[in-house]
Amino acid sequence: MFDLKALQDVFVKTFPTAVIPDNFSDLRLGDFKEWDSLGNFNLLLAIEEMYEIRFDIEDMSALKSVQDFSQRLDSLGVVTE
């Protein structure tokens, strides 16, 4: 199973100055100021680097929430525990 805590770390590193709301697993693009479409792009690149995976171009526009990310990471077979 894929660990949300690690994904949360990627958020903290990508948005170092942001105040990230507590309900992490429900968050989606736009829920805090820094997570805009450019922020989402940076986030996707950081997730790729962290898990050594590659999103395809459809993923780039489809993945917009923590839920999207964890489902996709699951389907890519990312295991962090």
Next chain:
Amino acid sequence: MNRRITISGSSLLLPNNRAWEKIKLYGEVSHNDYGDWSGSLINAAIDEIVVQIIFLDDFLGASDKTHFDLDKIFNLYLQLLKKSLIAKTAPTIIAIASCDEIDAVRNSKETSLRQQAQQYLLSSLHELASSNALLYVIDLDRTFAKIGYNCAFDSRNWYFAHCYLSSKGLEVLTDTIYQILNRHFNTAAKVLVLDCDNTIWGGVIGEDGISGIQLGSDGLGQVFKDFQIEAQKLARQGVILCLASKNNEEAVWDVFEHHSGMVLTKDDISASAINWNDKASNLEALSISLGVGLDSFVFWDDNPLERDQMIFQAPKVDTVDVPKDVLSWPKLLRTLSCFAKFQITEDDVKKADQYRSRASFIEAKASTSDTLSYLKSIDLRASAIEINGGTISRAAQLCAKTNQFNMRTVRYSEADIERFCLENSSVCFLVSVSDVYGDHGIVGLVYLKKLSGEVAFLDTMLMSCRVLGRHLESWMLNEIFLRLNKLGFKSLVGEYRETEKNQLVKSFFTDYGFTQIQSDSLNDSAFHNLSITDKSTFFTRKVDEGSLPFLEIYNV
């Protein structure tokens, strides 16, 4: 820090990406809207750092033309760039990439059009950069070659968001910009300290003996020899080479003198500490005898224990994280960014000799009881050197690097100094000195400006630490008074602005007959141009107020 850095480019450069974090060390980073790269040339403030990333496709279009009129394509851009550099006080960095993928078949007969365009633009930019100290050029093709073209670019990112680069490509790009800004604002390291056993040769001299160590033309011996070649190159470019080795000193010098594979000679080594003491204390001793702070030292040792100990005991020293794989050493040494300089001056080339003579000067001086008659005996000669195209880079270098003998520690750029030389009411000159230990080259800088009709201000007076102890300051002050007298000035005002490193000159003004000015007299109209900090103390002295101490040791 309120410095601003404006990044612009013709494609999306991922603002707010973590890769840009390191650049924030040098100012507040803002990204122009992508595509607006000419705007950053036109609108940037003169003290704003401008970084432009140009992909040639944006000039040439992606179409496959068979001919480009390069003059026409780049002329407008180059004109705009030239104009933007006028009066600039902060660096401008231009990085260009050709976006050219090699076609092995076609390129086997001719260079591609994009390659021609890249070469044209690069050489135009480098020509500009050679005469403009604040312009830096990055050839991204070669920079990206390190990781591979396919790794640096990402067509998914391009089609998704008009971003040419991959994360890795962006990382390499920002690293390169960082290196340039770092060297612009901080000086290069000065001293390389090498271990001996398993570092400049393979094996342990104390155990393997001179015939048993690996050094020469075969196998690993060749690698150690190449490593020495790189070290020697650094020494010839002005890096001070030292040894720190736990060994019997005789055994080490025996290898230097008698092993046919040795490249380094005793002359390449400016100072050494070959004994059984811990290396951190040895480096401290070397720092004192060379007169160079530990923060300018780089330490290379194959032994991770020695490295860890150095990091722990002397954190100021830059301890190289030496990889286990010896084969990578020669290249790593060649490309160590801590020694990288924008240009190598003639003075750099002489430096090893100068530091060696400094060490012998200090030894001889210590062994003489009557310092003054000793100094008289070493044939000290100083002269003033005008600032011109050939010497201005040395003037700027002295300004950037001198910490100890420096009254105000104001860092001026080449452009600033060029401006001072053109002001007709100011006096600006360099000082060189020689003695029986050698020609020390250009070691001092003076810049005087007018405060009022009769009062001059000593804006800059500094001297390289390697000639300390020769009372050169006395000669410099005499030269200053001679020149001021000729120009009709009656008195000189000086400022001591205290820093962490310039305690050495704290009493300079009182030692040389200046009197401290009380703060209320600074209200006089003559002084109203002075900028006063809480670290400032001001002094004054009449131009013709009698002779200066120690002047007799110079053949004036």
